[in-house]
Amino acid sequence: xxxxxxxxxxxxxxxxLIAAWFCLLNGWPVTIIxxxxxxxHELGHWLTLRLLGGKTVGFSLSPFGAELLxxxxxxxxxxxxxxxxxxxxxxxxxxxxxxxWPAPWREMAIGANAVLGCFNLLPxxxxxxxxxxxxxxxxxxxxxxGEWGAAIIGGTGALLLMAAIxxxxxxxxxxxxxxxxxxxxxxAGVRELGGRS
Amino acid sequence: xxxGKRQVPLSPxxxxxxxxxxxxxxxxxxxxxxxxxxxxxxxxxxxxxSGIMEQNMDxxxxxxxVGKAVSGEKSxxxxxxxxxxxxxxxxxxxxxxxxxxxxxxxxxxxxxxxADGQGSAAGWIPAVEETGASGAVQDDLPPASExxxxxxxxxxxxxxxxxxxxxxxxxLYSGENLPDNVSMEQVVLGFDYCTPLSGSLxxxxxxxxxxxxxxxxxxxxxxIAADTGTEISCFADGVVTxxxxxxxxxxxxxVSHEGGYSTLYAHCSRITTTSGAAVTEGxxxxxxxxxxxxxxxxxxFELLEEDTYLNPIYYVSLA
Numbered sequence: 001x002x003x004x005x006x007x008x009x010x011x012x013x014x015x016x017l018i019a020a021w022f023c024l025l026n027g028w029p030v031t032i033i034x035x036x037x038x039x040x041h042e043l044g045h046w047l048t049l050r051l052l053g054g055k056t057v058g059f060s061l062s063p064f065g066a067e068l069l070x071x072x073x074x075x076x077x078x079x080x081x082x083x084x085x086x087x088x089x090x091x092x093x094x095x096x097x098x099x100x101w102p103a104p105w106r107e108m109a110i111g112a113n114a115v116l117g118c119f120n121l122l123p124x125x126x127x128x129x130x131x132x133x134x135x136x137x138x139x140x141x142x143x144x145x146g147e148w149g150a151a152i153i154g155g156t157g158a159l160l161l162m163a164a165i166x167x168x169x170x171x172x173x174x175x176x177x178x179x180x181x182x183x184x185x186x187x188a189g190v191r192e193l194g195g196r197s
Numbered sequence: 198x199x200x201g202k203r204q205v206p207l208s209p210x211x212x213x214x215x216x217x218x219x220x221x222x223x224x225x226x227x228x229x230x231x232x233x234x235x236x237x238x239x240x241x242x243x244x245x246x247s248g249i250m251e252q253n254m255d256x257x258x259x260x261x262x263v264g265k266a267v268s269g270e271k272s273x274x275x276x277x278x279x280x281x282x283x284x285x286x287x288x289x290x291x292x293x294x295x296x297x298x299x300x301x302x303x304x305x306x307x308x309x310x311x312a313d314g315q316g317s318a319a320g321w322i323p324a325v326e327e328t329g330a331s332g333a334v335q336d337d338l339p340p341a342s343e344x345x346x347x348x349x350x351x352x353x354x355x356x357x358x359x360x361x362x363x364x365x366x367x368x369l370y371s372g373e374n375l376p377d378n379v380s381m382e383q384v385v386l387g388f389d390y391c392t393p394l395s396g397s398l399x400x401x402x403x404x405x406x407x408x409x410x411x412x413x414x415x416x417x418x419x420x421i422a423a424d425t426g427t428e429i430s431c432f433a434d435g436v437v438t439x440x441x442x443x444x445x446x447x448x449x450x451x452v453s454h455e456g457g458y459s460t461l462y463a464h465c466s467r468i469t470t471t472s473g474a475a476v477t478e479g480x481x482x483x484x485x486x487x488x489x490x491x492x493x494x495x496x497x498f499e500l501l502e503e504d505t506y507l508n509p510i511y512y513v514s515l516a
Binding site: 022025026027029030033034093094096097106107108109110111112114115168171172173174175176177 | 248249250251252253254255256257259260261262263264265267268269270284285
């Protein structure tokens with residue numbers, strides 16, 4: 001099955017709406033920089049996956065973010081592919097600090113990549129940081145206990161992250177465009193915690 | 198008839214869709230009903246919802262601040278401060294500038310020449326400097342809104358000083374030194390009026406340093422500082438001729454009064470009247486805010502006779 005088949009039109013529409021809303025609120029430069037950073041992130045995943053011989057079985061773009069589903073990799077390789085996304089973002093941020101040329105929006109691009117990289121490394125489901133922990137635990141403790149441990153860590157992390165986002169929204173009296181992120185993370189957290197206990 | 202009575206069992210999917218349809222219809226009817234029967238309430242809800250939707254952290258600034266920290270331009274502590282600022286106080290910007298664009302340095306040149314040329318006129322220079330200086334105190338402050346608000350309340354005590362310098366300006370500004378569309382005269386309005394907002398004067402009518410461009414520009418209104426949400430009353434009977442929003446004025450409205458006079462109320466958090474509405478003296482038309490180019494909650498109040506700006510200070514009494 002082609003990975004593009006998993007792109008659902010409703011999800012895509014939701015993603016476009018959120019992107020448009022974000023653009024209206026924050027302007028073109030940030031939106032483009034953020035979309036490029038996200039593209040670089042997914043490209044990092046995808047290229048590593050290809051290089052290591054894995055297969056992309058699904059790609060989804062929704063209001064909750066972008067997601068790449070793969071299969072057919074050993075634990076260490078999968079770990080590498082998972083970490084490649086945020087890794088590329090952090091690498092981009094580091095590389096952008098090097099040149100002395102005063103590129104427009106350079107600081108913003110550095111910041112966007114750094115924030116995206118760090119955010120995705122958080123140990124909260126369904127982010128890359130949590131996926132890495134899951135793989136590490138499965139690798140060392142075996143699939144059953146690994147999955148169980150990861151579910152507890154990732155679920156708790158996700159609920160805490162959701163609380164943090166909601167707290168920030170309440171504190172700033174707005175930022176409603178963050179709501180899908182909070183909902184997505186919260187749903188993943190509930191799924192992880194609920195599915196295992 | 199028989200066909201109509203035949204029972205066709207609904208599949209679960211059909212049932213679900215039917216329920217969805219019913220719920221959607223009910224929500225729609227409820228909302229339309231609420232809109233029809235409780236227009237004021239719905240307007241309030243609409244305003245607060247759009248407020249939540251529009252209120253937004255300054256994402257660009259967050260990224261820039263993080264970028265500066267990563268590239269080592271700023272310390273982590275400074276960055277945390279910047280990020281906090283960008284997330285929770287997005288409406289930094291600057292104290293209301295000379296919102297009305299035109300009057301450039303050109304207008305001041307004859308004034309300066311006049312001052313340089315005649316020693317006897319030097320007396321009013323400190324007065325102008327004074328007005329500029331008290332404006333500058335506000336402008337130099339970090340954009341954290343509480344601090345500015347604090348400063349603005351404090352500046353109430355400077356009011357006396359400002360009033361003095363304004364009086365001096367009144368004597369010394371001859372017609373040619375003023376922008377074309379400004380009159381310093383105290384005209385008789387010929388109708389009843391009231392003070393739109395009781396608060397402290399944070400910036401008066403006249404030349405002052407432009408908070409952004411740093412040059413002296415003419416400030417065409419009064420800035421009256423008060424808490425966000427404080428009621429703004431209409432200056433006099435009239436008709437609302439414009440309700441709008443701009444980057445400099447923020448949310449504003451304009452009311453036309455008899456005799457060709459009109460008043461403008463800017464930086465409101467919300468406008469509670471609508472364009473075309475007839476309003477009476479003292480009627481609530483808006484609430485104080487800091488929309489547009491403003492550092493703290495205040496009302497920017499302008500009074501015009503046709504196209505000529507008048508000094509509103511003669512017609513208001515402030516605390």
